[in-house]
Amino acid sequence: MxxxxxxxxxxxxxxxxxxxxxxxxxxxxxxxxxxxxxxxxxxxxxxxxxxxxxxxxxxxxxxxxxxxxxxxxxxxxxxxxxxxxxxxxxxxxxxxxxxxxxxxxxxxxxxxxxxxxxxxxxxxxxxxxxxxxxxxxxxxxxxxxxxxxxxxxxxxxxxxxxxxxxxxxxxxxxxxxxxxxxxxxRGFGQAPIYSRTLRFWGITESALAEKVAPLFDLTHPTVAPYAGKGEVRLRVSAKAESEAAAMAAIAPVVEQIQQIAGADYYGQDDDTLASVVGQRLQRAGQTLSIAESCTGGGLGSFLTTVPGSSRYFWGGVVSYDNSVKESLLGVNPDDLANSGAVSATVAEQMAQGVRSRLGTTWGLSITGIAGPDGGSTDKPVGLVYIGLAGPKNQVTSHRFLFGASRGREWIRWLSVCSALDLLRRQLQEP
Amino acid sequence: MxxxxxxxxxxxxxxxxxxxxxxxxxxxxxxxxxxxxxxxxxxxxxxxxxxxxxxxxxxxxxxxxxxxxxxxxxxxxxxxxxxxxxxxxxxxxxxxxxxxxxxxxxxxxxxxxxxxxxxxxxxxxxxxxxxxxxxxxxxxxxxxxxxxxxxxxxxxxxxxxxxxxxxxxxxxxxxxxxxxxxxxxRGFGQAPIYSRTLRFWGITESALAEKVAPLFDLTHPTVAPYAGKGEVRLRVSAKAESEAAAMAAIAPVVEQIQQIAGADYYGQDDDTLASVVGQRLQRAGQTLSIAESCTGGGLGSFLTTVPGSSRYFWGGVVSYDNSVKESLLGVNPDDLANSGAVSATVAEQMAQGVRSRLGTTWGLSITGIAGPDGGSTDKPVGLVYIGLAGPKNQVTSHRFLFGASRGREWIRWLSVCSALDLLRRQLQEP
Missing domain, CATH: 3.40.980.10 (MoaB/Mog-like domain)
Known part of the structure; x- marks a missing residue:
């Protein structure tokens, strides 16, 4: 020994x-x-x-x-x-x-x-x-x-x-x-550290860090940035005898950060984009259906990580093949032929199609090129269109270019989160 | 010091x-x-x-x-x-x-x-x-x-x-x-370690360990088990001067394990159930569509992790709400009312419905109770039916009881993998 x-x-x-x-x-x-x-x-x-x-x-x-x-x-x-x-x-x-x-x-x-x-x-x-x-x-x-x-x-x-x-x-x-x-x-841990993790979407770590830079010098609570899976997080922590004492120090700083970040702040701690969208839909008594192409079901899978999501999420269509975009979503074959499956018009028709067929308040769609193959000069890997059809029959689409370097699963994940983030920004805060 | x-x-x-x-x-x-x-x-x-x-x-x-x-x-x-x-x-x-x-x-x-x-x-x-x-x-x-x-x-x-x-x-x-x-x-690393990871589905770690127990005593190559996300793996490793020399030692043991494990062995190294099913479908020139309830899109998402999966995977329906099971999959409303959404007949109708509507060789469906709520004595959390409709219009369903203890995401993941495993066993090995 x-x-x-x-x-x-x-x-x-x-x-x-x-x-x-x-x-x-x-x-x-x-x-x-x-x-x-x-x-x-x-x-x-x-x-x-x-x-x-x-x-x-x-x-x-x-x-x-x-x-x-x-x-x-x-x-x-x-x-x-x-x-x-x-x-x-x-x-x-x-x-x-x-x-x-x-x-x-x-x-x-x-x-x-x-x-x-x-x-x-x-x-x-x-x-x-x-x-x-x-x-x-x-x-x-x-x-x-x-x-x-x-x-x-x-x-x-x-x-x-x-x-x-x-x-x-x-x-x-x-x-x-x-x-x-x-x-x-057994008396371990006399002065615990309590913390709140604040979550952001739609802003880079360095841009957020620049906005909140003076807060990094605080000592009680402390503020530290870290990067999550495509999102940015700030952790606000305080060492204190009780949770109440820690939260009294943490709360004003959290509020300050929320004001600075505006709509890029989406939630804290265990919140996800899926749970936040779900809370807002449920509060508004609204429902959602989805139409996914390159994400293959990832958007629905993420939405349904939330227990009880059946109260606002009705389902949708995975239209991986173009024939499914036509048959189950009613996308116009001419538009598919002329504009291609990855285009603003197809994203919009997918969102409208699923919304009207399923009879939900919102229809959200994703069509893109996740790679590694299938890209071209005009439509590179990482090009994604997200469509959103809303309660007044309005429909919009948004173009994203995620960059091919981090690979297929990264592009798919950013697509799912960006789609939810788009809808989140349309829904009233609780 | x-x-x-x-x-x-x-x-x-x-x-x-x-x-x-x-x-x-x-x-x-x-x-x-x-x-x-x-x-x-x-x-x-x-x-x-x-x-x-x-x-x-x-x-x-x-x-x-x-x-x-x-x-x-x-x-x-x-x-x-x-x-x-x-x-x-x-x-x-x-x-x-x-x-x-x-x-x-x-x-x-x-x-x-x-x-x-x-x-x-x-x-x-x-x-x-x-x-x-x-x-x-x-x-x-x-x-x-x-x-x-x-x-x-x-x-x-x-x-x-x-x-x-x-x-x-x-x-x-x-x-x-x-x-x-x-x-x-400086002469470090004269004999690198090469290894093969063998992957299994449908057998527990201890049951597999018992079957291959004598192999754990080998010293060249060595065989070691470990558990993955719901699956069991064995790693066969050899230290050798060259990859060829290592593989010469590894190959016969791999073959022996494959024979012992039979159909529970599904692939090695970077293979996944999704990629193995994809390879077999592609080789047979067959296509697949899916209908998912409790997994919300997870099956499609997993299938489409494989680049090029559009060659055999056409898409499907996320029928989270019962109305979608009726409207997009043609499930009989009486059966939904009488047997419930989580039942053998609904799983079968979902698989048949998506197969016939999308015109694919196979239709694969999942309906279950992922929890934490929604369970009953008759139909506890973790009860999942998987339906499979095949090229000769045959349809079967399989009942799984995954147990509620590990939680919602675990049940959903086992459901996705079990569905793919069912289809894998119907498809000819390459």
């Missing part, structure tokens, strides 16, 4: 959390370590100091070497990965062996796994039995959704170990439902 | 590379650590063993503690971040101080920075001067695009240190243009 005389360099009062992600697939670069980011954000939000992250492969010796280092410099070790049923999954065994604790089978875990398999009409294999083994003294950190439970264990006095499966959705649910209340109950 | 007696635990011949990402923004979760993934992929491609990644904040003491650990267990330390002009950027200073090397100003770097600022119409600040300081004996790792250069330094005999700025585009260009040739010239 490695002898680390790190105590001197790390006085106990500064000990924080360490995230240890286990998985050879991380060291081969096969997956992006989004779990580390999620846990980092959560630790910051809880006000738990977090000084180190370690990634190590599915190898007992190296994992135990990492544990030896971590338990001398941190007092909360958070493991992700390596809890599955295969021989490669060895996080629990490695931890138990390191602290010389015997593994004990937990009947309640075995029952839970058995039931989950049965509910899915499957038979549990012998491999799964090992997922019910936890070190003596550890509490089960239940996994509501998957079969691999984690654990909460005070492996040594003052050293807390949490383990989570590597599947992000399972890990996140377990973190929120079990780990956060546990950590709070 | 920490005294690590790790030599015994880490015999010299197994020393590999360690990636050390420096930046408090990583520990706050403000950015995703994509640099670590990039470097991991590159190291694997070069065949340089890579056993650890460390993330540490902008703090000299903790950064030096991480260096102390890393230089005892790795022989190639790759730093990203902390090379900028602000006081927070302290990677170079911390490294030089740790190895007790004086910092020396490099006039060629100062010239380069001055010129870059001038070219952007900006005046260099005093802050930038420190970017020209490198430890005595270190070579400049030039940054063609940004102002922060890195370094290549043999800090101790046999211990190579590379530093890169945190900006991914700069780091990647410097890596490819300078670091890779340097590492090759």
């Amino acid at each position: 490695i002898d680390l005389s790190a105590g001197a360099a790390h006085p106990a009062q500064s000990f924080g959390a360490e995230v240890i992600c286990v998985g050879t697939e991380l060291l081969l670069g096969e997956i992006l370590n989004s779990n580390a980011q999620f846990l980092a954000q959560e630790l910051a939000a809880l006000g738990i100091p977090h000084y180190y992250q370690t990634v190590v492969g599915d190898n007992v010796r190296r994992l135990q070497a990492a544990i030896a280092i971590a338990c001398e410099r941190s007092r909360l070790l958070i493991f992700t990965g390596g809890l599955g049923p295969t021989p490669d999954d060895l996080t629990t065994e490695a931890i138990a062996d390191f602290f010389q604790a015997p593994l004990v089978e937990r009947p309640e875990v075995l029952d839970d796994i058995t039931q989950k398999y049965a509910a899915r009409g499957r038979v549990m294999t012998d491999n799964n039995r090992k997922q019910a083994l936890l070190p003596q003294g550890a509490a089960v950190l239940a996994n509501r959704t998957g079969t691999a439970p984690g654990m909460i264990w005070e492996a040594r006095p003052g050293l807390i170990i949490l383990t989570f499966p590597g599947v992000p959705s399972e890990m996140q649910a377990m973190w929120r439902e079990v780990a956060v209340p546990f950590l709070r109950s | 920490i005294d690590l007696s790790a030599g015994a635990a880490h015999p010299a011949q197994s020393f590999g590379a360690e990636v050390i990402c420096v930046g408090t923004e990583l520990l706050l979760g403000e950015i995703l650590n994509s640099n670590a993934q990039f470097l991991a992929q590159e190291l694997a491609a070069l065949g340089i063993p890579h056993y650890y990644q460390t993330v540490v904040g902008d703090n000299v003491r903790r950064l030096q503690a991480a260096i102390a650990i890393a230089c005892e267990r790795s022989r190639l330390l790759i730093f990203t971040g902390g090379l900028g002009p602000t006081p927070d950027d302290l990677t170079t200073e911390a490294i030089a101080d740790f190895f007790q090397a004086p910092l020396v100003e490099r006039p060629e770097v100062l010239d380069d920075i001055t010129q870059k600022y001038a070219a952007r119409g900006r005046v260099m600040t005093d802050n930038n001067r420190k970017q020209a300081l490198l430890p005595q004996g270190a070579a400049v790792l030039a940054n063609r695009t940004g102002t922060a250069p890195g370094m290549i330094w043999e800090a101790r005999p046999g211990l190579i240190i590379l530093t890169f700025p945190g900006v991914p585009s700069e780091m990647q260009a410097m890596w490819r243009e300078v670091a890779v040739p340097f590492l090759r010239s």
